[in-house]
Amino acid sequence: MGNMKQNRIRNFSIIAHIDHGKSTLADRLLETTGTLTDREKTDQFLDKMELERERGITIKAQAVRLIYPADDGNEYILNLIDTPGHVDFSYEVSRSLKACEGALLVVDATQGVEAQTLANVYMAIEQNLEVFPVLNKVDLPSAEPLRIKEEIEEIIGIEAIDAVEASAKEGIGIHEILEAIVKKVPPPEGDPDAPLKALIFDSWYDSYQGVITLVRIMDGTVRKGERIKLMQSGKIHEVTQVGVFAPNPLAVESLSAGEVGFIIASIKAVHDAKVGDTITHADRQADKALGGFQVVKPLVFSGLYPIDSSEYDMLRDALEKLRLNDTSFSFEPENSMALGFGFRCGFLGLLHMEIIQERLEREFGVDLITTAPTVVYHVTTVKGENLAVESANMLPELQLIEKMEEPFILASIHVPNEYVGAILSLCEEKRGIQREIKYLTANRVMIVYELPLNEIVLDFYDRLKSLTRGYASFDYEPLEYRESDLVRLNILVNGETVDALSLIVHRDKAYSRGKDLVAKMKEFIPRQQFEVALQAAIGNKVVARESVKALRKDVTSKCYGGDITRKRKLLEKQKEGKKRMKQVGNVELPQEAFMAILKVKEK
Amino acid sequence: MSGLYIHIPFCRRKCPYCDFFSVSGTVPTEYPNLLCRHLEQAAASGRWKKPFKTVFFGGGTPSLLTPSQVAQVLEKAATLFGMSPGAEISLEANPGTVTEQSLRGYRLAGINRLSLGVQSLNDEQLARLGRIHSAGEARQTCDRARKAGFDNLGLDLMFALPGQNRTGLLKDLKAYLDLAPEHLSCYGLTVEEETPFAHRHRAAEFSVPDEQVFADLFLLLHRAPETAGYSHYEISNYARPGFECRHNLNYWRRGEYLGVGAGAHGFQAHGYGERRVVANELETYERRVTRGERPDVRLESFDRRQAMAETIYLGLRTAEGVSERLLCERFDSGLVKAYPAAVRRCGDMLVCDAGRWHFTVEGWLVYDHLISGFL
Numbered sequence: 001m002g003n004m005k006q007n008r009i010r011n012f013s014i015i016a017h018i019d020h021g022k023s024t025l026a027d028r029l030l031e032t033t034g035t036l037t038d039r040e041k042t043d044q045f046l047d048k049m050e051l052e053r054e055r056g057i058t059i060k061a062q063a064v065r066l067i068y069p070a071d072d073g074n075e076y077i078l079n080l081i082d083t084p085g086h087v088d089f090s091y092e093v094s095r096s097l098k099a100c101e102g103a104l105l106v107v108d109a110t111q112g113v114e115a116q117t118l119a120n121v122y123m124a125i126e127q128n129l130e131v132f133p134v135l136n137k138v139d140l141p142s143a144e145p146l147r148i149k150e151e152i153e154e155i156i157g158i159e160a161i162d163a164v165e166a167s168a169k170e171g172i173g174i175h176e177i178l179e180a181i182v183k184k185v186p187p188p189e190g191d192p193d194a195p196l197k198a199l200i201f202d203s204w205y206d207s208y209q210g211v212i213t214l215v216r217i218m219d220g221t222v223r224k225g226e227r228i229k230l231m232q233s234g235k236i237h238e239v240t241q242v243g244v245f246a247p248n249p250l251a252v253e254s255l256s257a258g259e260v261g262f263i264i265a266s267i268k269a270v271h272d273a274k275v276g277d278t279i280t281h282a283d284r285q286a287d288k289a290l291g292g293f294q295v296v297k298p299l300v301f302s303g304l305y306p307i308d309s310s311e312y313d314m315l316r317d318a319l320e321k322l323r324l325n326d327t328s329f330s331f332e333p334e335n336s337m338a339l340g341f342g343f344r345c346g347f348l349g350l351l352h353m354e355i356i357q358e359r360l361e362r363e364f365g366v367d368l369i370t371t372a373p374t375v376v377y378h379v380t381t382v383k384g385e386n387l388a389v390e391s392a393n394m395l396p397e398l399q400l401i402e403k404m405e406e407p408f409i410l411a412s413i414h415v416p417n418e419y420v421g422a423i424l425s426l427c428e429e430k431r432g433i434q435r436e437i438k439y440l441t442a443n444r445v446m447i448v449y450e451l452p453l454n455e456i457v458l459d460f461y462d463r464l465k466s467l468t469r470g471y472a473s474f475d476y477e478p479l480e481y482r483e484s485d486l487v488r489l490n491i492l493v494n495g496e497t498v499d500a501l502s503l504i505v506h507r508d509k510a511y512s513r514g515k516d517l518v519a520k521m522k523e524f525i526p527r528q529q530f531e532v533a534l535q536a537a538i539g540n541k542v543v544a545r546e547s548v549k550a551l552r553k554d555v556t557s558k559c560y561g562g563d564i565t566r567k568r569k570l571l572e573k574q575k576e577g578k579k580r581m582k583q584v585g586n587v588e589l590p591q592e593a594f595m596a597i598l599k600v601k602e603k
Numbered sequence: 604m605s606g607l608y609i610h611i612p613f614c615r616r617k618c619p620y621c622d623f624f625s626v627s628g629t630v631p632t633e634y635p636n637l638l639c640r641h642l643e644q645a646a647a648s649g650r651w652k653k654p655f656k657t658v659f660f661g662g663g664t665p666s667l668l669t670p671s672q673v674a675q676v677l678e679k680a681a682t683l684f685g686m687s688p689g690a691e692i693s694l695e696a697n698p699g700t701v702t703e704q705s706l707r708g709y710r711l712a713g714i715n716r717l718s719l720g721v722q723s724l725n726d727e728q729l730a731r732l733g734r735i736h737s738a739g740e741a742r743q744t745c746d747r748a749r750k751a752g753f754d755n756l757g758l759d760l761m762f763a764l765p766g767q768n769r770t771g772l773l774k775d776l777k778a779y780l781d782l783a784p785e786h787l788s789c790y791g792l793t794v795e796e797e798t799p800f801a802h803r804h805r806a807a808e809f810s811v812p813d814e815q816v817f818a819d820l821f822l823l824l825h826r827a828p829e830t831a832g833y834s835h836y837e838i839s840n841y842a843r844p845g846f847e848c849r850h851n852l853n854y855w856r857r858g859e860y861l862g863v864g865a866g867a868h869g870f871q872a873h874g875y876g877e878r879r880v881v882a883n884e885l886e887t888y889e890r891r892v893t894r895g896e897r898p899d900v901r902l903e904s905f906d907r908r909q910a911m912a913e914t915i916y917l918g919l920r921t922a923e924g925v926s927e928r929l930l931c932e933r934f935d936s937g938l939v940k941a942y943p944a945a946v947r948r949c950g951d952m953l954v955c956d957a958g959r960w961h962f963t964v965e966g967w968l969v970y971d972h973l974i975s976g977f978l
Contacts, residue, residue: 529950529973553791553817553818553821553969554972555838555967555971556971558839559854559917560661560854561854565880565903568913568978578975583944583947
C-alpha cells in the first residue's frame with residue numbers, strides 16, 4: 001500500500017528569478033487544481049506576508065498540497081514546496097529542495113536565465129532533482145522562446161527543447177505543466193515502516209499552537225500522540241497534530257514516507273526545531289540524522305536604535321517576537337554615545353537586514369535609526385586574545401592589535417558580454433581576486449571573484465545593478481577569513497566623534513572613503529540654524545572635511561486668523577517628512593546620514 | 604478678549620503673488636445683508652462673549668465695501684454684541700480703491716484704524732508686483748487718511764523684492780517713515796506656488812534675493828535706526844508704542860474671535876479650543892445664512908497637548924512670547940518639561956526673560972525650522 005500511495009505523490013518546487021512569475025504561476029496551479037476557490041483568491045497566495053507581496057519575493061518557505069486528476073485517469077497528490085528566492089536564504093533553499101524530487105525552472109521568455117536562478121538550479125541538480133524548464137510570459141510580444149530554450153541548454157546543460165511554453169498571467173500552458181510534473185518528477189522513495197526520519201524545511205511560531213514544523217517524511221510514519229525527538233536539539237515532545245496545507249491546514253491521521261505536511265508537538269521555540277533538523281521517534285530512533293544540517297550564522301551586523309528612546313522596550317519586545325520565528329538573526333543590547341540604547345543585530349545578508357528593519361517599523365510601529373552594516377572581523381591582540389569584532393566601536397586601540405582578519409566570499413556574477421569590463425573594474429576596485437571568467441554563451445559571461453565581504457555589504461550590489469542597468473545577477477558563498485590591514489575611520493560632527501558613524505575600512509581606502517563619505521553626508525544632512533562641520537579622521541588625523549551651511553531664512557511671514565490652521569498643518573507635514581531624525585548633540589542627523597556610506601560612489 | 608473678523612473675499616483683480624482665496628469683481632449688493640444675518644445668528648447662539656474689543660475688516664479688499672455698507676455691518680455688530688470703550692476697529696484698504704470721500708465715510712462709520720496695502724513706494728517694484736496703484740497715489744492716500752481723521756495708520760511694506768539690495772530697501776524704508784505711520788507690516792516677498800508670480804519666476808523673468816540677502820534685509824529692518832521709534836513686536840510687524848494691532852495680538856495670544864463672511868475663520872476658546880471656518884463659496888454661504896443654518900463648520904478641535912503646541916507656535920511669533928506661568932497653569936507643564944528636545948534644538952535662539960519665552964531676532968529668521976520641534 002505504501003508503494004501505491006507513494007507512486008501517486010509528486011514533490012516539487014519552483015525555481016525562478018524575482019519577477020519571472022513564480023508566485024503567479026503557483027496561484028494558477030492552485031486555482032486549476034481547485035485547491036484555491038475563487039472566494040479565497042488573493043493574488044500571490046503563497047506570499048502571505050504583506051512585505052513578501054510588495055517586494056515580490058518569498059521569505060518563508062511554504063508547502064501546499066494539490067490534488068490533480070491527471071490525463072492517465074489517476075489522481076495525484078502534488079506537493080508544491082515554495083522556497084525563498086534570495087541568496088541570503090540559500091541554506092533554507094537547500095533544505096526545501098531536499099524535500100523534493102523535482103523542480104520547475106521558470107524562466108522569463110523575454111529575459112533569459114539569471115545568476116540567482118542558476119545558483120538554485122545547480123543546487124537542485126546536485127541534489128539529483130529532476131529539473132525541467134518552463135518558459136513563462138510567452139504571450140508577451142518580446143518573448144523569444146527559441147533563443148531562451150537554447151540559452152537554457154547551453155548555460156545549464158539540461159534539455160529544454162520541449163520545455164512547456166506558458167503564461168501564468170493568461171493561464172496558458174498550466175495543464176501541460178501539471179502533466180509534466182506527473183510524468184517527469186519521480187515519485188518519492190522511502191520506507192514507511194522504517195524508523196522515522198522527517199526533515200524540517202521550515203518552522204514558525206504560532207501563539208496558539210506553539211511551533212509548527214513543515215516536514216518531508218523521508219522514512220517511517222508519524223501519528224498524533226506519538227513521542228518524537230528532534231535529533232539536533234535532543235528534545236522530546238508529544239505530537240499534538242499532523243496535517244497538510246491544502247492550502248488551509250487540514251489534520252490527517254498520519255504522514256508517512258514521501259509525504260509532505262506539518263507536525264505540531266508543543267515545541268515552545270523555533271530554536272528547538274531548526275530548519276534542517278531531523279525528527280524521529282523517541283522510542284524507535286533512527287540510527288543517524290539526515291545530512292546537511294547547519295547552524296546558520298549571521299554574516300552582516302548593524303545597530304538598530306529607536307528614534308524615540310522611550311521606545312527601547314518596545315523594540316526589544318519586537319525583536320524577541322521576530323526572533324521567535326527567525327533563528328538566523330541575533331540581537332544583543334548595545335549602547336552608543338550618540339544614539340543611546342539600542343541593539344546590535346546580526347543578519348544573513350543585506351536583504352535579510354532590510355526585511356527585519358521593515359517588519360520592525362511596519363508590524364511593530366517602532367521608528368528606527370539603523371547604522372551602516374558591517375561584517376565580523378577577527379582580531380588578535382598583542383596579549384594573544386582572539387576577538388570577534390561586530391562593530392567599529394569594539395575595535396581595540398591600534399597599538400593593542402597584533403593581527404586583523406576579514407571574511408572573504410566567492411562571488412559569481414552573470415552578465416551580458418558588454419558589461420564585462422565594468423564588472424572587472426568594479427571587482428578590482430573592491431579588492432577582489434579574480435578566479436575565473438567563463439563564457440557561458442556567445443554573449444553571456446560568468447565572472448567569479450574572491451571578494452572581501454565588507455566591500456559587498458557596502459554598496460557592491462547597488463553599484464553592480466547600476467553599472468549593468470540591472471542586467472547583472474549575483475550570488476555568493478562564504479570563504480575563509482584572511483589577514484588584512486584595516487583601520488577605524490571616525491566621523492566627527494561639529495568636532496565630536498559620533499560613534500555610530502565609525503567604520504572599519506581597509507587602510508588603502510580609508511582616505512578616499514572618508515572623503516567621499518563626508519561629501520555624501522553633506523547631501524543628506526538638512527541645514528540647521530548653525531553651520532554643521534563634518535570631518536573624517538583616522539586616529540587623530542583628519543583626512544577630510546565638509547560643512548553644511550547654516551540655514552539663514554526659513555520663516556512664514558504672515559500668520560493671522562485665517563492662516564493659523566493651514567500653516568501649522570503645513571509645518572507638521574514637513575516635520576512628518578523629517579521624522580527619521582536623531583538628535584546627536586545639538587545636530588539633527590537623518591537616517592540617510594547613517595547609511596551614507598552605502599551611497600558613496602567611488603571613482 | 605473677544606474679536607470680530609469680517610471677511611470681504613473680493614478683489615478688483617488678483618495680485619500675481621497672492622495665493623489667497625478671493626473673487627475678482629465688485630462686492631455683491633446682498634453681501635452686507637448676509638454679514639448682518641450671520642451676526643444675528645452668532646448672537647442668537649450665545650456662544651460668543653460680548654462686547655467685542657476689536658473688529659477687523661479683512662480680505663480680499665474690504666475697501667470695496669462702501670462706507671454705508673461698513674456702517675451697516677458695524678451698527679449691527681454693536682447692537683447685537685456691543686463694543687468695548689476704545690475698541691480697535693480696523694479696515695484694510697488698497698490705495699487704488701479709496702477716495703477722500705470714502706475715507707471720511709469710513710471714519711464716520713466708526714473705523715478708527717486703517718491698514719493700507721502700500722507694498723512699496725517704488726513705482727518700478729509696484730508695477731512688477733502688479734498693484735493697481737502708484738507710489739504717488741499711495742502717498743496721496745496716506746495724506747487723505749490723515750485728513751479724514753485717521754490717527755492710527757498702518758502701512759504694508761514688501762521687502763526682498765526682485766533685485767532689491769540694502770540701499771534699495773533703505774531708500775524705500777525712508778520713504779515710508781516720511782509718511783510717519785503708527786504701524787508697519789513688513790513682509791518678505793515669498794514666491795507662492797501656483798501663482799502667476801511663480802510661473803514668471805520659474806521662467807526666469809526676474810530673480811528674488813537669496814536667503815542670505817533676505818536675512819540681511821530682515822535684520823536691516825530690525826536694526827535700522829530710523830525704526831528705533833517702532834517696536835518689532837511680531838515677526839512681520841512693527842508699531843509705535845501703544846499702536847500694536849490688538850486684533851492681531853489676540854490671534855497670537857490664542858484669544859477668541861468670531862469670523863463672519865464667506866471663508867472667514869473663527870476660534871472658540873471653550874475646552875482646549877476649537878477652530879471653525881465659514882463656507883467660502885458665495886452661493887453656499889448665502890444659502891446657509893438665508894436658511895438660518897449655521898454657515899461655519901468645525902475645522903479642528905484641540906486636546907491639551909495640541910493646544911499647548913499651538914499656544915507656543917503662535918506665541919513665539921511675538922516679542923512678548925509665551926509666559927511660562929501661563930503654560931504651567933493652563934497645561935500643567937512648563938516649556939522645558941514638555942518639550943526638552945525642541946528647546947535644546949533652539950539653542951540660544953530661544954530665551955527666557957522675566958518668565959516669558961521668546962525667540963531672538965535670529966531665531967525669528969528660522970522660525971519655521973525652530974517651531975517645528977514643538978509641533
